[in-house]
Amino acid sequence: MxxxxxxxxxxxxxxxxxxxxxxxxxxxxxxxxxxxxxxxxxxxxxxxxxxxxxSRAGLIQALWARRTEPLRHAIESGPLPLGPGTEPRRRVAAILDAILVVKLDNRHLTLALEERSGGVSLYEQAQYQLVHQLLSDLLRDAGQGDESELLAHLLLAAVRADLLDHLIGGRGSSRRKLRAGIGAVVDLVLNGSGG
Amino acid sequence: MxxxxxxxxxxxxxxxxxxxxxxxxxxxxxxxxxxxxxxxxxxxxxxxxxxxxxSRAGLIQALWARRTEPLRHAIESGPLPLGPGTEPRRRVAAILDAILVVKLDNRHLTLALEERSGGVSLYEQAQYQLVHQLLSDLLRDAGQGDESELLAHLLLAAVRADLLDHLIGGRGSSRRKLRAGIGAVVDLVLNGSGG
DNA sequence: TTCGGATCCGGACCGCTGGTCCGGCTGGCA
DNA sequence: TGCCAGCCGGACCAGCGGTCCGGATCCGAA
The missing domain is CATH 1.10.10.60 (Homeodomain-like)
Incomplete structure (x- = not known):
């Protein structure tokens, strides 16, 4: 108790x-x-x-959990295209875009989250593993077979905090162009690979 | 003097x-x-x-420079498909695969290199910027237009040290499967996007 | 309202890190 | 051989994440 x-x-x-x-x-x-x-x-x-x-990582993860609570809720039981019921490929694209937006809206926090501090790699964080699991399952449903796990990692690598920070921080892609550009590549990967 | x-x-x-x-x-x-x-x-x-x-970063970069000297040489003036003269798309794929191999062969060193230590992000390192520049130029030659810079970043994100470490370290993809899987996605992105 | 102990507070403290500093030594030229 | 610029090396520093424990605080029981 x-x-x-x-x-x-x-x-x-x-x-x-x-x-x-x-x-x-x-x-x-x-x-x-x-x-x-x-x-x-x-x-x-x-x-x-x-x-x-x-620990420091614990604090940052708690902050992150609070900030992403609406997104988690929307994915678990929200309206389309984030919620369940959407065609897998479309849902993957929607989730990645939503993650991208959240990260852009919380650049510094996200940077702190993904920074390897205390020896905790991004890939060892429960938060990452949950998203990866979800995407993997969706990709499997979409017929990606045994490449779905790798594919999920690669898609998530496209929205890593430090990359986004570099792209937005340095003069260059605006938010709009970034979403469009990354979205285009994601669609390409999703729709071009057998299924 | x-x-x-x-x-x-x-x-x-x-x-x-x-x-x-x-x-x-x-x-x-x-x-x-x-x-x-x-x-x-x-x-x-x-x-x-x-x-x-x-600094620590300086030492690691010096080590990295030594380890990658053969690769740099091969790219600058080596035989096909790494060297100049190869069709741009094929050359991009070859370079990415070669980078992947070098990183797999030097997992720990690469991990240290890309770890944000001393406030130096991967994206601020001269070494990264040179590769990115090269890939961007090649993609532009391949007709990717103004998306080439972003595309180069995304392709390089697929071979980031901590991701590779996670994929190889945890039970899962062997070296062979990793090269094949990443290569497939790279080809998809390269050949599916206008050009 | 009082009381007692489980729970929590807070800041001094620890080990460790990357990085600096400077008195003394040494390599290499005249 | 003598001289000194340049180099050596380890004591030292500030700052970090994290721990510890004596004392303050909360809260249910009486």
Whole structure:
């Protein structure tokens, strides 16, 4: 039996989430947002912070989970084309585009998420593995056979945080052009490979 | 006029390169190879190491440059299909496959190279930018127009070190299957998109 | 309302990292 | 042989993620 958290614990957790969200959104270089910074900004001790989130990666993943909750919900039980019921290939394309948009809307946080910090690779994160599993299944349904897992990885590689940051940060593709360009390549891969 | 380096400096530089090469090849976790480790293994002081290579990133890039020298040479003036003279699309595919092979042959070093350490993103590294430039030009020649730059980034994203490490490390695709699978997707993108 | 102990707080502390600094040594030319 | 620019090397530094534990706080029981 896990008992509900004490009131001060809940309050502090919320304060940390708010402060961290602000810091990561504001900071120019998310890697330079230290745990001390977060603790100070939240008006909380460092111990509290680590007890609540376990590690830096844990904190960032909690922030990410909050930010992507609407998207997860839309995929699980939302309207087309994100929700179930859409033709697999179309759904894969829609999901990738939605992920792209979320990442663009949370550039710094996403960058922090995917940065290999604490020895935790992107590919070892539960969050990534869930999305990969979903895409793999859809691709299998679409008749991609035993290439579906690799294909899912490659498609997700197209929307990696640092690449997007580089493309948007450096003069060049605007948001619109980026979505169009990546979408075109995704469609190409989805529709050209046997099925 | 820059004078030739003193003999002891040259000797130390070589010792560091050899020791670091060994360490990165052996270590299970390249991120855990510290500069102290390298200095100790090379029988050299830390100051010497940093004077010779500037930074951790500098050392890794020097190692990488040595390892990829044959490949660079083959691309610049080697035989087909890597060298100049090959039909652009075929050459892009050949170059990507060659890069893939080199990365697989130097997994740990490549991982260290692409790890964002010291705030230096993969996309800011001269080494990456040169390859990207080359691929962009080839794609433009192949009639990809203004999408060639983005396309080059996406193709290179398919052979990123941590993805390869994940695919090979975890049970799954063997080397052969990986080359075939990635090659197939690359061909699809190259041959399906106008031109 | 009081009380007692489970739970949580917080900041001093730790080990480790990449990187700097400078007193002393050494290679190489005159 | 003598001289000194250039090089050596390890003590040192600031900053990081993460731990620890004495004391404050919350909350159910009496």
């Amino acid at each position: 896990t008992r509900p958290p004490r009131s001060d614990a809940a309050r502090n957790r919320a304060a940390v989430l708010a402060a961290a969200d602000e810091l990561f959104a504001t900071a120019v270089e998310p890697a330079r947002v230290s745990m001390d910074d977060v603790a100070t900004a939240a008006g909380v001790g460092k111990g509290t912070l680590f007890r609540a989130f376990g | 820059t004078r030739p380096p003193r003999s002891d400096a040259a000797r130390n530089r070589a010792a560091v390169l050899a020791a670091a090469d060994e360490l990165f090849a052996t270590a299970v976790e390249p991120a855990r190879v510290s500069m102290d480790d390298v200095a100790t293994a090379a029988g050299v002081g830390k100051g010497t190491l940093f004077r010779a290579f500037g």
